[in-house]
Amino acid sequence: MSIEHPVYLEDKLEQIRTSGRLHYRSKSLPTWCPGCGYYSMTEGVTWALNEIGTANEDVVVVSGIGCASRFPFFMETYGFHTLHGRTLPVATGIKLANENLTVIVVGGDGDGFAIGGGHIPHVARRNVDITYLLFDNGIYGLTKGQVSPTSALGFKTPTSPFQNQDEPLNPLAMLLAYGSSWVGQAYAGRPDHLAEMIRGAIKHRGFSYLHILSPCVTFDKTDRTYRRLDLEVRDLPDNHDSRDRLAAMSEASTTDRPALGVFYNEQRRTLGDALDAVVEKAGGVPRRLAVRQ
Ligand SMILES: Cc1ncc(C[n+]2csc(CCOP(=O)(O)OP(=O)(O)O)c2C)c(N)n1
Ligand code: SF4
Numbered sequence: 459m460s461i462e463h464p465v466y467l468e469d470k471l472e473q474i475r476t477s478g479r480l481h482y483r484s485k486s487l488p489t490w491c492p493g494c495g496y497y498s499m500t501e502g503v504t505w506a507l508n509e510i511g512t513a514n515e516d517v518v519v520v521s522g523i524g525c526a527s528r529f530p531f532f533m534e535t536y537g538f539h540t541l542h543g544r545t546l547p548v549a550t551g552i553k554l555a556n557e558n559l560t561v562i563v564v565g566g567d568g569d570g571f572a573i574g575g576g577h578i579p580h581v582a583r584r585n586v587d588i589t590y591l592l593f594d595n596g597i598y599g600l601t602k603g604q605v606s607p608t609s610a611l612g613f614k615t616p617t618s619p620f621q622n623q624d625e626p627l628n629p630l631a632m633l634l635a636y637g638s639s640w641v642g643q644a645y646a647g648r649p650d651h652l653a654e655m656i657r658g659a660i661k662h663r664g665f666s667y668l669h670i671l672s673p674c675v676t677f678d679k680t681d682r683t684y685r686r687l688d689l690e691v692r693d694l695p696d697n698h699d700s701r702d703r704l705a706a707m708s709e710a711s712t713t714d715r716p717a718l719g720v721f722y723n724e725q726r727r728t729l730g731d732a733l734d735a736v737v738e739k740a741g742g743v744p745r746r747l748a749v750r751q
């Protein structure tokens with residue numbers, strides 16, 4: 459029988475202190491509820507930026523409204539706390555103004571798929587070179603527990619005592635259909651895998667959409683809990699071909715056993731490339747060269 463080495467708090471703290479990732483955290487302490495998956499997401503983003511080696515001043519974190527909205531305050535990077543559902547147009551503008559920036563959008567299922575749902579198809583089809591970290595807890599957490607577009611049918615919340623009567627959306631299938639060039643799924647209860655997925659999404663050249671399953675531990679005690687998600691999630695099969703959009707669509711359809719990993723990944727022209735080509739055609743200096751001067 460092997461005896462596992464115990465993990466001491468001091469060792470863990472020392473490990474975090476010397477890892478370099480605290481460099482990306484501001485002095486403001488997060489205010490999320492203890493146990494919320496937003497902590498895993500913050501850890502994942504700082505780990506990924508540190509691994510990639512991006513300079514603090516080259517990163518912009520964009521949030522909307524919801525529990526994710528204060529995310530930029532906790533980061534030692536540039537940030538933009540925008541309006542409810544309006545993260546993607548703002549992020550598109552930032553990226554087009556300066557192609558050298560790493561633009562990371564953070565937001566919830568309500569922010570993204572309810573009020574902001576009209577923007578997603580267009581950033582996906584135009585392949586805007588930004589990363590969208592969509593935190594799906596299947597509920598409006600900030601406003602204390604209304605159902606969201608991804609809530610399960612029959613889900614009972616404080617404001618839906620007679621249960622949710624609406625079928626949930628399938629965000630992964632939507633993103634694949636919209637033409638997103640990188641689509642992945644992770645789970646806040648597997649923080650190491652989540653961090654690697656965030657790194658992959660940021661490194662992708664083009665629009666990357668990472669769907670992050672996470673419980674709202676305060677307002678959902680019955681449905682999307684850690685206990686349940688721990689049992690439901692699975693890895694994508696080893697032989698999954700992430701260049702095959704139809705195979706990705708098929709995996710996205712098994713919503714009762716959500717798969718974790720990179721569903722789809724392709725390299726193609728970004729919106730920035732397309733605009734540069736137009737500028738060149740018109741006899742101007744492509745923006746990519748202009749911003750480097
Ligand atoms: C224009 C507008 N409509 C409605 C609201 C109220 N509101 C604030 S956050 C929110 C939903 C947030 O849910 P989600 O995006 O899932 O984020 P979570 O808090 O669950 O992370 C709503 C409806 C608002 N702030 N602004
Ligand atoms: S209300 Fe829910 S989503 Fe918001 S911080 Fe608390 S646990 Fe997280």
Ligand SMILES: [Mg+2]
Nearest residue numbers: 566567595597
């Ligand atoms: Mg939510």
